[in-house]
Amino acid sequence: MTAGLPAARTTRSGLLDVGSGQSMYWEETGSGLPALYLHGGPGAGLGRGGYVERFDRTRYRVIGVDQRGCGRSLPPAGDPAHDLDGNTTPRLIADLELLRIHLGVEAWVLNGVSWGATLALAYAQAHPERVLGIVLMAVTTTRRAEVDWITETVGALYPEDWDRFAAFAENAGVGYRRGEGRIVEAYAQLLRSPDPAAHDAAARAWMAWEHAHIGIGSGRSDGPFDPVRDPVMATLITHYWSHDAFLDPPVLGRMDPLSGIPGVLIHGRLDVSGPVITAWRVHRSWPGSELIVEETEGHGGPRMVQAWTEANARLADRLTRPEAPR
The missing domain is CATH 3.40.50.1820 (Alpha/Beta hydrolase fold, catalytic domain)
Incomplete structure (x- = not known):
């Protein structure tokens, strides 16, 4: 306090x-x-x-x-x-x-x-x-430029993590290919899946990317995947970010x-x-x-x-x- x-x-x-x-x-x-x-x-x-x-x-x-x-x-x-x-x-x-x-x-x-x-x-x-x-x-x-930065451009600083993030979307069957579409739109589609297992997997991939880049200089360390909060957060983030807020x-x-x-x-x-x-x-x-x-x-x-x-x-x-x- x-x-x-x-x-x-x-x-x-x-x-x-x-x-x-x-x-x-x-x-x-x-x-x-x-x-x-x-x-x-x-x-x-x-x-x-x-x-x-x-x-x-x-x-x-x-x-x-x-x-x-x-x-x-x-x-x-x-x-x-x-x-x-x-x-x-x-x-x-x-x-x-x-x-x-x-x-x-x-x-x-x-x-x-x-x-x-x-x-x-x-x-x-x-x-x-x-x-x-x-x-x-x-x-x-x-704004769109901020979303594109945080989901794609900043991957230049975290190439290993972004490669995993993009590979998940490419292999998920929604037609995404890096360099040919917005990754946030691919994840927004995945996180609307009615299949709980598919939704959970997409949420885990999304939050792993969030945790990779958000912590620098913040004085905090994000904990493990939260099965209650994180799927909700991933769903809402991608929903808003894919629609320019x-x-x-x-x-x-x-x-x-x-x-x-x-x-x-x-x-x-x-x-x-x-x-x-x-x-x-x-x-x-x-x-x-x-x-x-x-x-x-x-x-x-x-x-x-x-x-x-x-x-x-x-x-x-x-x-x-x-x-x-x-």
Whole structure:
């Protein structure tokens, strides 16, 4: 736990009906400025709730959600009852609006990590009047160039792992050949298989590639394949990435609504999975935003997490001043 901050404790939680037979899990703790945390993936879920420690719960009412189809939300992606075709970024944004109204929140601070940064930016662009400020770590916009980088180009740094990743898709009978199609589209097709064994094998191949490249400079080591979380995550990642995150225009093509919203962008120089150029472009397109580049870390790490915590504290100071404009 970060020194000086109170221990995490969920005070309320529930399942919110978001339509089409889908329910979204939410939880909250603390009091003060409403703050919404958006996890990565897509499909990573809230996990053990460590995100709460990035906030002073005497100043923030911290709200977290397991996005549609993952974590404790029901039914999970891959389940026949899950509406995967209806799982899109506009639907996630609509889910968050339903939750905001359900919880009686007028406007909130957004926090997002990795994919959660994309979702936070997309939500803010759709509903800028509901956003008090934004803090993002491991910044993504999930545009096609970023997806092609993380699924193919960065294979130049991990050729052995990428060869196994591509060979699995080539041998899976979906018509994929390296250099002749997008590997993310091949895996998206494989992860829609109704055959549990085929789905599991594709999820294992996908997550093995994720683990190969994501850890550099992050100060963490990914554990073994999780048979509950990882198939859901692989299904949702490939679903979103093969559809350009269901964002048209993309995030960087509509930054004007963020004008006047305070924001902090935190990124690692060593993030080979998501190079810092994305955070730089978001920063350059968002007047008034602050960019913090941690030179010694990658897609996360203790220095970045500390910067995240400090950014929320500074934002609380700014928003609770008597003369605060928002």
